Amino acid sequence: MLKVKNINTYYGKVHALKNISLHLGEGEIVALIGANGAGKTTMLNTLSGVTPASSGSINFLGESITGLAPDRIVKNGVSQVPEGRQVFKGLTVADNLELGAYLRFCSRESKDAIRRDMGHIYELFPRLEERRKQMAGTLSGGEQQMLAIGRALMAKPKLLLLDEPSMGLAPLVVQEIFTVIERLRRDEGTTIMLVEQNAKAALKMADRGYVLETGKVILEGPAAELLENREVQRAYLGKDKKEIWER
């Protein structure tokens, strides 16, 4: 579905992604894990066209989306839920969701279909419906994360990029959000790329994973294998050296 080949991305002079190649199959959940500054967010932003790659190619569903502007990439079926939610704070919850379907309004899709999908989002996150007339800026962090996910889903993406959906949230809320992510894949077959600092939770849910370090892919494989990998356990799962050594 998605094929990324030898991507290089620079932030000014910083070489943030170094020759990264990865792929995603239809209906997969793939986790991208790594420490702060490893290039996870940059990877998603390169896929979304926010920080274009300087070389390499990105293919999505057989079409090249390399170097397209962010709105064109959304049009091609790739939506991102950005780090730190980035909801439109001065607009209502309903307006935020509506704007998620902006391109569908532009292509004159029927308003009923869009309204139906909005109902579906409210079903996934009932709390958003309760607050649909509230300004997005007045929501709690967890609710804003739900709104950001809902907004991205309103575009009916084929591939959903999730950047740190658990950041700064209480464990119960994280669980709620992860449940929805799993449900999305199960019920709707949405393909998902998940960036997480919370590597354990991400790998438990994912089919496969990539481990990034200083802009390079240092490990890849089935999620279950990565969970068992000692290097991963030591570096990202917070297990003590001794604990691993004793086994």
Place this chain on the structure above:
Amino acid sequence: MACLKQRNMGLSDQIAQYLVSGLSTGAIYALIGIGFAIIYNGTEIINFAQGEMVMLGGMFTLFGLDVLKLPLPVAILMAVTLTTLSGVLFERLTIRPLKSPTPLSLVIITIGGSILIRGIAMLVGGKDTHAIPAFSGSDPLSIGSATILPQHLWIFALTVIAIVLNKLFFQYSITGKAMRACAANRRAAGLVGIDVRRMVLFSFAISAGLGSLAGIIVAPLTMTSYDVGVMLGLKGFCAAIIGGLSGGLGTVLGGLLLGVLESLGAGLISSGYKDAIAFIILLLILFIRPQGLFSRAQTERV
């Protein structure tokens, strides 16, 4: 004693009169100021060519009336359309081509653009001041102790209609919401599929349209010439600053306040101070309350 009373009556009559004319110029400032705010919120640019759109509104109307011999309503519609297109063209030629501009360089470009537009208007239309006929005669009506010109009523009515339409557009249409989304968070707007550059173009179009309307409805009272945009643009900028660069009520109140203070100052102190009053207010606001008179320290714009 009687004499004093007589004099007081005279003063209150005068004040009523100043209020009427102040509110009507204030409405003009508000329209221009909203144009500044819309562009600022979409792009963080203060578009100093906004005043030239005001001038173009008047000049295109004049062109329609005198050269094409169109009836007034048609000339006005043509002028608004042509000015809106000028705004679009201005964005395309000056703002869009820049690769990675800083807000400061963009502001300077708008100043350059405004000088260019003014120059072209002078070459084509000459340096004379021209009059546009009032929309419906110029027999004053008296309301209470003040007299009011029919043109004042046109100014109030058209300004209210324009502001309400503008508000409805931003509040309820998907394009208006998308423009607000761009103002709130550009990157996120791109990530939901909004073409941010097109929204910038729209903001220039709407601002030019509002500016031209202001220039047209004020022209019967103040005449028009190639350089009216300088002062009107700066006054509109003042209104927007007083209103904290909000695209809504703040700037409207800012414009009305500015118009009234100017007119009271000119009438009660000396008409020589009229423009000075506006700029003293501008400086005071920038020093003391840069977030605007009506907004709390951090509020959402647009």
